[in-house]
Amino acid sequence: MPLSQDPQWYKDALIYQVHVRSFQDSSGDGIGDFRGLAQKLDYVQDLGVDTLWLMPFFPSPLRDDGYDISDYRSVHPNYGTLDDFKGFLEAAHARGIRVIIEMVLNHTSDQHAWFQQSRSSRENPRRDWYVWSDKDTKYQGTRIIFLDTELSNWAWDPVSKQYYWHRFFSHQPDLNYDNPAVREEMWEIMRFWLRMGVDGFRLDAVPYLIEREGTNCENLPETHAVIKDYRARLDREFPGKMFLAEANQWPEDLGPYFSGGDEFHMAFNFPLMPRMFMGLKLEDRKPISEILQRTPAIPEICQWCLFLRNHDELTLEMVTDMERDYMYDEYARDRSMRLNLGIRRRLAPLLDNDRRRIELMNGMLLSLPGTPITYYGDEIGMGDNVNLGDRNGVRTPMQWDGGWNGGFSSADPEKLYSPLMLNPVYGYQAVNVASQKRFEHSLLSWMKRILKVRKSSPVFGRGSIEFLYPANHRVLAYIRKWGKETILVVNNLSSSAQAVELDLQGYKGNILIEMFGRNIFPRIGNLPYLLTMGPYQFYWFRLRKV
Amino acid sequence: MWDKFVIELSQATQEFLRGVAQFLPRLLVTLIIVVIGGLAAWVIEVIVRSILRLIKFDRFSDDSGASQFLRRTALPSSTELLSRFVFWVSWIGFILVGVNALNIVGLEPHISKLFGYLPRLVAAVCLMFFGLLAASFFSRAALLAAVNAGSPSPKLISSAVRVLITVLSISMAFEELGLAEQTVLIAFGLIFGALLFGLALAFGLGGQELAKRFLEARFARPPQREHEDELSPL
């Protein structure tokens, strides 16, 4: 199946986030690999997604699950070889599936050769590839991101007797982007992968590239300049490829990452995600509609990336203290679930394994403006294990069937890179792909159906959004429009049945066609349009004037 | 001639006796009607008395001040009085019916007139009663208002109100009875008019300040009135 040639393919994409290590082990060593991933491409295609986002797979001491990179031009031996990767890439493209990989620009592992050289002496040519200082008082006021483990953004290097700057773990020293050599080298690395056929990069931790005294060292104009430069080169040499920004910022600060369409193609809408969970618990659309009101308009060629969960904790950085306390009390009563101003739980456990709520959240994910990302395992309702430390609880092996190691690996269970989920509710015998494939009404089957409906209209990916504000604050309703096509989305955020009257005067005369069952609903007349909705129910209506 | 006299006498006597014979049955009927009427009236009186006691009519009349008036004039209580009135009115009605049965020529129209008069009599009594009630109520209300407002002569105001309303109800009662209608109406008009005129003068001349303040309070933003004090009871 050929890949679409539309340069704005990312606007219609349905992304599936997966970690090679967690998906399928073909070698029997207990760790997933590229060959195994390639074996499961049929499943991915059958699910209905068309883009894979791979988490870091470069060589790494794996002290931060691969985000601490020690070699940018290779594949970690755990996952196979570069040829294995190429084979996988080809197979994906053959199925019409694009592949986005991680590019950690901001920092490397302290095991990377560059850092080893940089720290060896102050005169080393790579010395200023990193950010060094005699004192740890520079760049005061910069917030610490990994609050649970780090006390400072500076770490003392006993070898060269200076402090080095790190916004993340202390074993992840920040690269110095004021050094042109660093910038060039990183571009060459990206070029290496682009030539191989990779379709885009998720640029990790971009706000932190440049530091300046007297600032918070985030989102600085110089940082944007670096990215703009990369983008210009990308457009010149590799048109149709894509940059996705990982920038956990307030809506107003995200706009510059799109700039005039000459920086990132896509950026995650981080502030929206916790508010979707909040709105669901509060049974009130206010958090969701207000954050979207605050979200700036972006250039036409750019796109938001939406997600419910990912490999990290459910971040609560971009909420007020009051909202954070509420989220903790409602979603993470057990303190062990809390990490780094976030909650390290998967989607299904967060929603009490309630099928209706899982469907509603996915319904919103797939109908709000942006490109949706599904985290591997959430399509079957996998659970989490907070006892695994850090964020590993949400990175357990994919559960394929109820047999040996859940079908993930033929190795001894003790050899697996991570224990499987075993409890009666979320364990691999209860929750797995094979059993859900057998039933039309399983979550997996439902996900396939909704992804298909989503794909049936470009409105979702490309259309505008107009909020309706019915008096019933428990209902979130909006109109998506693109060209001649109009879709009405109505979501009941409440656990009880609701009646809602919608002002659809602007669409008078249209018939509503419910998109899943394709049944006709009454025509819009002069009176407010009355809908009655069951608990957590949602509707997608196509508006048609006959 | 003696024979003729005797014949004439016996004829006259026979005619007289015939007349009496014709009259006596009617008289008997009349008497029967009167007696039965009396009994019926007594029954009606008892019923009315019971009803009045049930609705505590005496309290109404206490309220109206009628009881005090009756007591002063050594008359029985209102319930008793009204019951007896009803008795007499009912009995008189029966008597009139009885008298009508005598068929005395020329008496009928007068009896009809009397019957016609009875409802008006009742209406007039009602008017008087309710008039007294209203007079008592409003005069008391005026007394209380005047006392609480600290007026210099509350009793005078109260009496004035009572007199006005009493005079009004008496006039209405007389009008209803048709007694000296014109005279009473004119007299009432004169008294009422004079009283009101006097009040208007008194208010307008003597109560200028009060009038001014009243109008200001009613139609303009209320200015800082001189309060008696800053206390608020609740």
Place this chain on the structure above:
Amino acid sequence: MAEESILTDDFLHELMSVGEVDLLVGVPTHNDAATIGPIVQAIRAGLVQFFPRQRAVILNADGGSHDQTQELVRAASITDLQHTPNPHALRTLHSISARYGGGPTSGRGLYAILAAADLLHSSACAVISADSSNIEPEWIAHLLRPVSQDGFDLVTPVYHRHKFDGLLLRNLVYPMTRALYGKQIREPYPSEFAFSGRLATHLFGQDGWTAEAEQDGARLYMTISAITGGFKLAQALLGSKTRAPSSPPADVVDALREGVGPLFFSLDRQPAWRTNTPSEPVPILGGQPEVTLDPLRINRKRLYDLFRSGVSELAPLLSSIVSPFTLEQLQQLASRGEEDFCYCDELWVKTVYEFAASYHRAVLNRDHIIQALAPLYRGRAYTFLVENRDAQSEEVERNVEALCLTFEKVKPYLGELWDGRK
């Protein structure tokens, strides 16, 4: 049914969009645009600050205002409709305003709020008067928290008051309510109070409520129902009680009608007052109320004069109301000079009870009976002012307490009068 006519269609429609709530704050109004704005803002601030997670609604039950009262209330909503995000509020806070059916009375306004609280299944409700111009956001917490968190059913307010403020309350309403119903509630006619959903349901279940709702005695009826129904009571210290500057000075007769009339009326409807047990204290939450001692402009002589003229002018009337002995004592009192004047506790209590009994028998028109009490109350007020002229707050409290105990001690006398044994 009264309930159907109280909740108009528009009212119901607004309630539908609100849905179930945890807290409801009701404000009955009628042409209160001058004061309503700051009051609603304070309520809103209180709900957002102290109950950010709870579903709440501000409900204005309006009797048909022609000024901008309703619009001002609606403007206090926190919803996404305004398109300016409000990050200080976690949830939507509806502020709705609707007219209730029938004419404007405070009883109907309260009834409409109760009906709304019942429909929305609110577990805790507060009612705030439209002329509480000095309301603070903390008042919302003081009133609602005991109900929503501590399980109380009725929370009445307690204020810091001037020692001469609320004389009728201190000399009649409070002591008599306390003596009759056995609970030491300082404000039996609260203008701000809170109640639980349980109490609201209980009131709806009573036949008498709809009749009460038509009158101004609804708040007293609610307090008495809560006492006689065995509900859990508390009092909350709110602060100082002031009136809106635009409201007219209180008229004694109106105050008697509003304060004493319903109290006398309640004796007919609530047989629970017949028991003779000593009164029990009701806990005061949030501190003890203070009696302030600032100088106040008072025309004491006027009170004395009005008492004297009242007793003399109304003697025929009073003879129908009070006993001959009491009347004689009043007349003797009226003949005394200012220096010797003392309307002592026992005489005052007997006077009040005799008035109550006469009210019950309706010896005269009941409103006239109330009005006839006014000059006597003034005499009592005069005595209170004189006795406490130089008193400190503790002494004032002691004097009030002594009066309360006299009311309780003499209560059997009321029973005898009631039964016609005296």
